[in-house]
Amino acid sequence: KLMAEKVSAVFNELPHLKKIITFNKTDHTTENIISFEELIYGELLEEKTAYSDKLADEYFLKRAKAQNTDELLTIIYTSGTTGVPKGVCxxxxxxxxxxxxxxxxxxxxxxxxxxxxxxxAHTYERTGGYYVPLSKGAKIYYAKNIDTLAAQMTEVKPTVVLAVPMLFTRIQSRLTKSVEQMPLLKRTITKRALKIGKAYRENKTNALWKLADKKVFSVIRQRTGGEIKFFISGGSALSKETAEFFDSIGILILQGYGMTEASPVISVNRLDNNEFGTVGPPLENVTVKIADDGEILVQGENVMQGYFKNEKETSEMIIDGWLHTGDIGRIENGMLKITDRKKTLIKTAGGKYISLTHIEENLERSEYISQVISFASDHRDFVTAIIVPDTDMLEALAKKLDIKFETLSELTDNDIVHNFFESEIDVLQKQIAKYERVRKFALLDTPFTIESGELTPTLKLKRKVIEEKHKDLIGSFYN
Incomplete structure (x- = not known):
């Protein structure tokens, strides 16, 4: 109501604004503001007909039947991780x-x-977390935000949750930290249970796994409400190790794949056909094939009509009836595996092709690293990175190394801390080619956030925004 009144106060200064729609009915006195109910059932209200659920249902069905299925329903803008957002029709x-x-x-x-x-506003949640449950008559509860999710899980006791990989890495990290802070006996029992879970993950009928489940895993699952059938992970890549960790304690994550241009779901693992490290088989009546250059191509009734007022981009995205996703992948035993994104495959000054995504995912395995973005190009001789340390782990490290500090920036600028991260990165990079290894890096004392414009609503890094914001720092790596 307050927001509607603020906008209404400057209504005459906004020539393109037609109406202000409030979700809840308000006692407004201006024609500029209408409620959502008035928007949907306006004709009924104008007829002065006594409102009833039966009349509303009849009216809704009448309007629904009058719709042309091929008419535009919505324009959803892409997240703009690698460029300017485009309106998907x-x-x-x-x-x-x-x-x-x-x-x-x-x-x-x-x-x-x-x-x-x-x-x-993001198609992943709108289709998967809104239209899908509504189509089956399921209930939807709305959490205040990601920070209140833990409390609201125990309150709601959800059976299905759509999430992004960052949630799972955050939960795993917090669980690991809480184990370390347990009294000795409890810590020993929990660590032993986690080892059993990993060893018998694929054989949960084993007596040892059942015992670990009774003593430890069931307690952990109660933090999710205790009634979760499965989580669905999308928006970006979920590491195989993270998925297997949750499976080892009896929490199933089904990883899927999609994009706004496909409404958005293209493939997802199934309850009876789940392979960690893949995004599962294509959905029913969705056709996926791999182009000669490895790009994933998609066909189906879910594929968009095109980009809003952008024929050039549309013609580059949909060719001969196939949606060109821009993602690189392969199909093995019917399961789709995403290996890279075309725009993050970079040719270095040395002539080698490297995957920035692969480099970043490798570094994110460290419990000391919360966020990382890497850089390379055809005029740069080596790979560099900007790293946001995990705050709790960084402070624990300072305590362990007896480093006195008052602010986080004092830690991220500290030579001892920098040397520690250099050693951590060296260990992580042993398994990758020398030309893929990060040679120089900087630590930031503030995370990339949605509010700063550096993350999309589904918590993916906006590469171009970050590069522009930190161009002087990135330039200093190569000067």
Whole structure:
């Protein structure tokens, strides 16, 4: 209400603004503001007909039947991780097809409870966390934000949660830290249970796994409400190690793959066909093939009509009826595996092709690293990176090394800390080629955030924004 009134106060200064729509009905006195109910059932209200659920349902069905399935339903803008966001035009058919493709691929029933915390402006949450449960009559609960998710999980006891990889890495990191802070006996039992979980992950009928589950894993699962059937992970790549860790304690994560241009889901692992490290088989009635250069191509009723007022980009994205995803991958035993993104394959000054995604995922294995972005190009001789340390681990490290500090910047600028991270990075990079290794790096004392414009709503790094913001720092690596 307050926001609507603020916008209404400057309504005459906004020539393109037609109406202000409030989610809840308010006692407004201006024609500039209407409620969502008035927007949907305006004609009924104008007829002065007494409102009833029956009349509203009849009116809704009448309007629904009058719609052309190939008419534009929504324009959703891409997240702009590698460039300028583009308006994706999706029709009723696109979205409805994808909803059916999803519900044909994994079970959703009216008794399910979804806990939503991702933005509905993003097609991943809108289709998977909004349209899909609504289509089956399931309940949707909305978390205040990602920071309140833990408390609201125990309150709601969700059966399905859509999330992004950062949530799982955060949960795993916090769990690891909490184990280290336990009393000796409890810590010893928990660590032993986690080792058993890893050893018998694929044989949960084993007596040892059952004992570890009874004593430790079931307690951990209660923090999610205790009734989770499965999590779905999307938005970016989930590491195989993270997925296997959660599976070892009895929490199943089904990793999927999609993009706004496909409404968005293209493939997802199934309850009865799940392979960690892959994004599963394509959805029902979605066709996927691999081009000669390794790019993933997609066909199906879920594929967009095109970009809003951008024929050039549309013609480059959809060629001969195939959506060119820009992702590199392969299909093995019917399972799709994403190996890279075309735009993050860089040719260095030395003539070698490297994957920035691969480099970053390798460094993110460190419990001391919260975020990392790497840099290379055809005019740069080596790979560099900007790293955001994990705050808790950084402070624990300072205590261990007896480093006195008052601010985080004093730690990120500290030579001893820098040398520690250099050693950590050297260990992580032993398994990759020399030309792929990060040679210089800097530590930041502030994380990349949505508010700073450096993260998308699904917590992916905006490479161009970060490069521009830190261009002087990146330039200093090569000067």
């Amino acid at each position: 999706l029709t009723h058919r696109n979205v409805l097809a994808n909803v059916k493709q999803c519900t044909d691929s994994f079970p959703v029933v009216p008794q399910d409870r979804f806990l939503s915390f991702l933005p509905l």
